[in-house]
Structure formats: C-alpha cells, structure tokens
Amino acid sequence: GIQVEQSPPDLILQEGANSTLRCNFSDSVNNLQWFHQNPWGQLINLFYIPSGTKQNGRLSATTVATERYSLLYISSSQTTDSGVYFCAVPNFGNEKLTFGTGTRLTIIP
Amino acid sequence: DAGVTQSPTHLIKTRGQQVTLRCSPKSGHDTVSWYQQALGQGPQFIFQYYEEEERQRGNFPDRFSGHQFPNYSSELNVNALLLGDSALYLCASSQEGQPLLGNEQFFGPGTRLTVL
Numbered sequence: 420g421i422q423v424e425q426s427p428p429d430l431i432l433q434e435g436a437n438s439t440l441r442c443n444f445s446d447s448v449n450n451l452q453w454f455h456q457n458p459w460g461q462l463i464n465l466f467y468i469p470s471g472t473k474q475n476g477r478l479s480a481t482t483v484a485t486e487r488y489s490l491l492y493i494s495s496s497q498t499t500d501s502g503v504y505f506c507a508v509p510n511f512g513n514e515k516l517t518f519g520t521g522t523r524l525t526i527i528p
Numbered sequence: 529d530a531g532v533t534q535s536p537t538h539l540i541k542t543r544g545q546q547v548t549l550r551c552s553p554k555s556g557h558d559t560v561s562w563y564q565q566a567l568g569q570g571p572q573f574i575f576q577y578y579e580e581e582e583r584q585r586g587n588f589p590d591r592f593s594g595h596q597f598p599n600y601s602s603e604l605n606v607n608a609l610l611l612g613d614s615a616l617y618l619c620a621s622s623q624e625g626q627p628l629l630g631n632e633q634f635f636g637p638g639t640r641l642t643v644l
Contacts (some may be wrong), residue, residue: 452632460616462571462635505570514584515561516620516633518570 421446423508425519425524432496433527440522442506449509451482451489456503465491465504496526498511530555532621532636538643541609549604549639553621559583560602562594563618577602578624580590604642614643639644 422445432438442451448470450469454462466473468489469509477497482489493500503523509515541547553560559578563571573586577596589607589612596602600621616638622631 451633454635460618460638460640462618464632464634479619491577507571515573515576515586516563516571517573521570 421448421508421510421517423506423517423519425504425506425522427522428520429523429525431525431527434496434498436496437492437494438496438524440493440504440524442489442491442519443491444506444508447487448484452507453480453489453491454505455500456505456506456521458502462505479500487525493524496524498526498528500524501526532619532634534617534619534636534639535636536639538640538642540644541601543609543611543644545609545643546605546607547609547641549606549617549619549641550601551604551621551636552601552620552629553619554634557623557634558600559598559622559624559631560596561620561622562602563620563635564588565616565618565638567615574604609643614641616640627632 424443426441453465468480468482470482470484477494479492503521505518507518532554535550561576562574565571574588575585576583591607593605607634618638619636620633622633
C-alpha cells in the first residue's frame, strides 16, 4: 500500500516563529488532507488539497502531486497551534485514508 | 451544522468483554469510516460503511465488526477484548459523490477505550 512520511517528527518553536511541515507519499494520489490533532485527540480538518495552494489565515498548504509531496506552512505560531499534525491520503476513490507518521509541534510562550 | 458525534467519550472494560461504540455522521453525509489510533501513532483504518454495507476493510481481525443504520449512523463492535485493543477509536464521515477525487473526511472527537 501507499506509504506516507512526514518530517520533521518533532518541532519546538517560540511563539511567533514560522514553520514548514512536509508530507511525502509513495504513489500518485487524487487528494490529500491535513489535520491538526489537539491534546484531547480531536482531529481538526485544516486543508483538503489535491493540488495547488490554499490559504486559511495564518496557515497555508501546497501540494505538488507530480512530485508526491505536500507542505504545510504555519506563520506567527501561537501556543494553541501545539499538537500533532497529520497528512493523510486515500487510495483512489472513496477508500481508506492512510495517515502519515505525524509531526508533533510544541509552541513555547 | 452538527459535526460528527461519538459516544461514549471514555470506556473502561476488562479482557474478554465486548464493547459497542457509536457514531453519528455529519449532517448530509452518508459514508462512515472507523479508525483505531494507538498511543503515539497515526490512525489506522478499520472499515468503511456505505449504504448499510461494509465497503472496505483494513487489517483487523473478525473480532471487529460494525453496522450502519438507515439514518447513516454506525456502530463498531469489538468482541473478546485484548489489552492491545486499548486505543482512541475515531469515526469519520464523508459524502459519497466524488469517486475520482475521493471525499473529504471529517472526524468525531473519538472514544477512548481502556482494556484492563
């Protein structure tokens, strides 16, 4: 099956810093989702981004499907951004999501 | 607009017991998927239900079974619980209709199961 890897595995930043999280996948995909898992376990949808670039406030994401990677940018980090960030891709169609290994982000005040 | 809801929030069981977890999908969604997330790992796909039938299954034993009701809500049943079944169980819903693109999935808050 498809393999999804994320980097870095851990990231510790001061409040106000910017960060870039990367997601690499081993096969062609027709869409990709980014999630933020908060300390209570809730997976929050950030982006549904098959290709191109999307922005939502301080967050933006870019997917380059032909090169099999996606990037999540977080600017002016806040302590509430702390948590684990996952990317996930489906097999073609409405099939299971395969999740990446996750990036644990810690924002220090 | 109600999101995905799950019940119960937490559950403690002993080895060998059986458990039933419940999920109501986001309004307008008709497809429900279940995932297991062990501590420190990413969610792993258990199975997906559409039109009251199991459409796809991950690498989980037959002790894990499910059901989808006519109102699209779903149950996950686990029999003969093992210590290793302790995990966060997540339900996700989506709207069928984009077979080429796949559909965005939305997750509930999860049920945290502890097996003693």
